[in-house]
Amino acid sequence: MSYSSLKSIAKKLQLSESTVSRALNDYKDISKTTKELVNETVLKMGYQPNVFARRLASGNAECLGFIIPWRDGQLNDPFLGELMAGMTSALNIKGWDLTVLVAKSLEEEIQLFKKLSVSKSVSGLIISRTLWDDKRFKLLKDLKIPFVAHGRSKSCDNSAWLDIDNEAAFYDMTNHFISLGHKKIAHIGGPSIYNFSIQREVGWRKALSEEGLSVSSKYFQVAELSFEGGMKAMNELLKLKNPPTSVCCVSDTVAVGAMQSLRNHNIYPGKEISLIGYDGLALGAWMEPQLSTMEHSLQSVGRELAEMLIKLVEGRKKPTELQKLFSASILRRSTDNPPMAE
Numbered sequence: 001m002s003y004s005s006l007k008s009i010a011k012k013l014q015l016s017e018s019t020v021s022r023a024l025n026d027y028k029d030i031s032k033t034t035k036e037l038v039n040e041t042v043l044k045m046g047y048q049p050n051v052f053a054r055r056l057a058s059g060n061a062e063c064l065g066f067i068i069p070w071r072d073g074q075l076n077d078p079f080l081g082e083l084m085a086g087m088t089s090a091l092n093i094k095g096w097d098l099t100v101l102v103a104k105s106l107e108e109e110i111q112l113f114k115k116l117s118v119s120k121s122v123s124g125l126i127i128s129r130t131l132w133d134d135k136r137f138k139l140l141k142d143l144k145i146p147f148v149a150h151g152r153s154k155s156c157d158n159s160a161w162l163d164i165d166n167e168a169a170f171y172d173m174t175n176h177f178i179s180l181g182h183k184k185i186a187h188i189g190g191p192s193i194y195n196f197s198i199q200r201e202v203g204w205r206k207a208l209s210e211e212g213l214s215v216s217s218k219y220f221q222v223a224e225l226s227f228e229g230g231m232k233a234m235n236e237l238l239k240l241k242n243p244p245t246s247v248c249c250v251s252d253t254v255a256v257g258a259m260q261s262l263r264n265h266n267i268y269p270g271k272e273i274s275l276i277g278y279d280g281l282a283l284g285a286w287m288e289p290q291l292s293t294m295e296h297s298l299q300s301v302g303r304e305l306a307e308m309l310i311k312l313v314e315g316r317k318k319p320t321e322l323q324k325l326f327s328a329s330i331l332r333r334s335t336d337n338p339p340m341a342e
Contacts, residue, residue: 009041063097064309065122067109069129077225077253078283079298083150086302087126094310106131110139117143124313126150126305130161132195148309148322150301151195160312160322162305166196169294169328170203170248173276176330177246178211180338182274186219186244188233188254197222197250200278204248219244223254230257231264238265245273245339252277252284252293259287259335270335280331289334296328 010017015034023030023038066087068080088098099122103109113136116122123146127136130151137155140147149161170187177185187204190197201220208215221236223229230249237243238261249255255277259269267273270289277284280295304324311317330336 009038009045012045013037013041062095063099063122064091064306064313065099065101065116065125067112067125067127068100068102069106069109078281079251079253079279082279082281082298083128083302083305086297086299086304087306089299090303090306090310096310098306106135109136113139113143113145117145124148124309126309130156130195131193132198134195146309146312148305148312150305153195156323158320160308160317160319162301162308162324162326164196164296164301164326164328166199167203167206169278170200171207172203172328172330173248173278173294174204174207175211176276176336177248177274178207178213180246180274180336182246182339183213184219184242184244184246184339185213186221186237186247188221188223188230188237188247188249188258190225190250190254191222200248200250223250223257225251225253227253227257227260230254230259231261232257234258234261238262238267243273246336247273247275249275249277252279252281252291255291255293256283256287259291270337272340274336274339276330276336278328280328284333292333292336293331294328295331296326301326 006017006020010020013020015038019030019034020038023035024042066084084098084100091098101112103112116125125140125145125147127147128150130149130153132154134153134155137149137153137159141159147160149156149159150163152161152163174185185208187201189201192198205215218240219237221233223233230253233254234247234257237247247258249258255275258275262269262273269275275292277291277293279298280293281298284291284293308322312319312322
């Protein structure tokens with residue numbers, strides 16, 4: 001269904017846009033006959049108001065939404081908890097709330113957007129786990145829903161987004177292993193539908209290629225973004241005749257699963273096989289041994305995402321003025337060490 005604008009409805013009825021708007025908002029100075037005529041025309045022409053601006057004007061723009069794509073079937077990922085803690089800390093200052101919404105597929109997520117545009121239940125959205133060819137960007141613009149993306153896509157130039165320089169992070173991680181003397185460096189990556197998975201793999205491959213080291217497919221495993229996914233991927237690497245001496249993990253959650261796999265094989269993480277995670281989760285410091293990681297404060301990222309969306313909803317910034325690229329740095333703990341002498 002295509003939607004008509006307020007201007008086109010006013011033109012058809014030969015009324016001013018102000019009169020049409022006041023009729024839709026049930027102002028007392030507009031006659032009952034005019035209100036009925038406007039509402040009847042709206043139904044026929046499919047007018048969709050900018051509900052977010054209306055809620056803001058009435059003082060009710062107090063709820064933002066965070067969409068969790070449950071495509072990996074994981075809602076217990078500590079990554080989400082730390083991210084949302086940052087979001088709520090920013091919203092609490094404003095007295096706003098956070099509504100968490102779960103979508104089991106991209107199709108379900110798209111349907112959810114359409115329902116939200118009608119229900120008026122949130123003033124704006126934070127979306128995550130962006131795809132390179134992400135249809136959500138255009139859809140949310142068409143639905144006139146303010147949004148900030150946690151991650152980039154090829155169609156994000158005119159949108160608000162916050163991302164980490166994933167390629168640089170995994171380039172640095174791989175080079176760190178090289179500087180320690182490792183030559184057999186594996187990568188446990190995430191599903192290739194996600195833009196960040198592609199970027200992290202590119203960083204790993206680039207560092208190896210520049211050093212003339214093997215970029216063998218046997219040292220690359222794709223994992224679900226879960227503890228179980230990391231464990232399964234490491235199990236596969238350990239089946240190799242010449243297993244890697246170090247592993248770059250797509251996330252801390254995956255790295256923790258990989259560590260459990262090593263323990264199951266009586267291998268002490270960081271000794272025979274080193275590994276580094278990504279995200280800087282507090283969980284890593286509680287592991288034995290403590291997990292080395294590429295750190296960027298997830299709570300800071302969550303807080304920044306919420307603050308960016310608040311500025312967008314309140315009309316203080318344009319989407320193109322809200323584009324930020326953060327960097328990650330190595331946090332050395334106990335699992336990144338030189339390779340054992342052969």
